[in-house]
Amino acid sequence: MEPEEPTAAQPGSPEEAPLATAPPETPSTHSRLADAGLATLLVAGYVSPLLALLIGFVSSGSTGLALSLALVGLVGAVWVVVWLYRNIRRRGRGPALGWVEVLVLVILPAWGLAYNHMAKESCQVLECEQNSALFRPLAEPEVFGLLAFHAVTALAYVASRRRPQALQPALAELSVHASLLSGMVIHALLAVHFGKWVLAGVAFPPAFLPCLSPVLTLILYGAELRHRLRLRGADARSVAQAQPLAVYREVPAQSFLPQRIHRPTLLRALAVSPALLGLHAVLQAVWLGQSSGALQVFTRTCDYTLSRLPVEVIPGSCHYLCTVAARGHSWLVRPLRMGRRGGVPIVVNRQLAVANAFEDLLHERWPRFGRLARRTYDLLARPICNHLRPAWVSDIVYLVMKPAEWAFYLALVLLDPRSPEARIDRMYR
Structure with missing residues (x-):
């Protein structure tokens, strides 16, 4: 009896089904959000500072032109973000990620170092400036040792990106993992130390994007460390699969199995990274001549999370927009009387009294x-007020503040349960 010829397997039968098939790749919501964040970061990092400088230059001559340019720039920035997003979705993240790495690891630290040097070094501040003073977040010269440590970890990141295969000798591979871990620890401390300014980097990226540098560096280092540990895990599994197995049937490798990190490599890196941090502390101590030199970059500051120096508030004369406006020509600003603020005599006109009465109503109800509005005003407008000296500048400020004065008075009429005029009259008495 002749054997039967094998019949063709029916579609969907177990005989035809492959042993391992990778699931189809479809763009997930997480992937789309990551690409959108990448495009936004590139525009905020490279385009926004140039646009801010241009607007600042134009605003010195024409405020109206500066506002128009700011609106056009905002629309243009949104368009560039959309264009970059589509380009990343079409061509991949490779080129865009390279520009992000340069921005995060080189440009933002240099930019932040310049901000750090320009900020207020002394912890003494005038009473009216205590809500708007920008203190130095990192002590100098200790910050330069921290910058050198960042350079070492950034070099390890670049080496990991350029050489994804395991480095030889094994000590070089271990050094890369330990350096990435140490860099993550340092930048996590920086993010905690900056505190609220990290949120300012999210809200106002053209001005405060360097405050986000520790968080962005932490993300880059963490993603690269995870990727490299997975590669070492894949290498270890490949070696294990290459060993001869005494089995009846060998099953093909399951290509869609989730990748796992190589735990022995991670444990070795966790053991070595404290030694790198300790070496940094020793070098800082030798350089500065103080055993706590590595910590003083954080502690020898004021008004930040890890700061140890107190803020010393001293009395002094301060000026605000309406106070500046009241110093204009008398035929325009119409001064009413002399008042006192903080023991210092000031000129009081109706605009100043109305503005202060509105603030008094906010603090009362x-x-x-009210405190949030005062902090926001002190932060944004307060630093420029002392530079407005000439009388004709005060006249301009008075005219610009007129719509605000009318809005303040309308709010007093509608919201003040008592007489608005009585509240206005008792201001600065």
């Missing part, structure tokens, strides 16, 4: 919002 909505104290939290």
